Amino acid sequence: MAQTSPSAGAAHTAPAPLPDRPAAASRGALVLVLTGAFMAVLDTFIVLVAAPAIQADLHASDADVQLVLAGYQLTYALALITGARLGDRHGRKRLFQVGMALFTVASVGCALAPGAGALIAARLVQGLAAAAMFPQVFAMLQVLVPAERRARAFGALGAVIGIAGAVGQVLGGVLVSADLFGSTWRPVFWVNVPVGVLTVALAARYVPETRAPQARRLDLPGAGVLTVALGLLVVPLVEGRAAGWPLWTWGSLAASVLAFVAFALVERRVEASGGAPLVRLRLFRERPFAVGITLVLLTYAGINSFFLVFSLTLQDGLGQDALGAGLYYTPFAVVFFAASLLAGRLARFGRRVLQAGALLVLLGFGTTVALAAGAGAGLTAGRLVASLVLVGAGNGLLVTPLLSAVLAGVRPEETGLASGVLSTGQQIGGAVGVAVIGVLFYDALGPAAHQDAAAYGQALAWSLAANAALAALVSLLLPFLPDPASRRG
Incomplete structure (x- = not known):
């Protein structure tokens, strides 16, 4: 799932102790800032299930669909570090409110978009808004939550991020299938508006303002x-x-x-x-970090592109409606969440947990390729559930601890910068993965008609073979990553 690790984000935006540190935030303030994180992640995933409906309604090209998905992540990635620095300089509460307000306005633009071009433009603005809002969440948790409660707060953030990914796909299916007032896919963006307006209004009253005393100039x-x-x-x-x-x-x-x-x-x-x-190049001269950023790019390229091609196959190829497609992701979400919790408990085993996760992802992709390629016209969504569970379990073990493992090899004084680069790498990897794997999928599909299960199965097999290659490369590179368990020892 395309997400920013709590540990990484916290490190990136964690400021120096403030001389005028405000009182601990109320639970209401924490709920409000966590809502911002939820909305930013939700809009990565809610659109995946809605993509076929968007394409049909707007007569959009395959490339337009890819840009609707990848454009959001690209502008999100590009502005993450800049958003964090703006919050440090001008106030994190202010940037959070500005980001949420712009996100809400951009959501209205998405919902009212008359064509694919307008929707892509609004999604680009949404990505910029998310980048202004999301880094402030990490910084405010670090500054406003007392040290003894901070681990629990970041644990809640991790849970919110994971749940947002799962809810996005199911909620997207529900809203598209409901076809409220004949609006098909548009409610997936309208749903952001009341939440955004309420969050901005309540943040003005309940969220305290903080700044970094020595914030650096923007690059x-x-x-x-x-x-x-x-x-x-x-x-x-x-x-x-x-x-x-x-x-x-x-x-x-x-x-x-x-x-x-x-x-x-x-x-x-x-x-x-x-x-x-924006990036200190000396980081890339250190092998652990160079390996780590490569792992992050490969991992997130595989995750986000998988959701795109799988959603298209379920709906356009196998005849599932948006709700059915969303519900098929439920086993993935449940297993991903459980495996993420298990990964935390197995932290003492270090890199072996990551290796097990990468192998499970490889097995899941390989199984899906074999099923999709061999079933022909008899391919059904039900036959893919078991392999989907394998992919979910593997990603839960791999994605959740990956950034922490990468940061274990970075000098403490450079942790903030490194985590910012890694967080940006997540979004860039996801965007490039959607672009490249999407091309493979559409090339293999050709002019196939909707609900041509055999053609969509072959296209899914070709594209997921590339995903499997990415997972295999991740597995091969993991031994070059410093083992966090050994470092703790």
């Missing part, structure tokens, strides 16, 4: 160059197949390499001048 040049680099990479991946891979797509991909090099040069110059770069 606007770095953010700008990174935005260009990611745009040059993702847009041709999403649009290229439908356009027939014209010359501009290959030129854009080549230019993205140069743009990433330019980003590295800009960051080096910012750091040399005494500024606060």
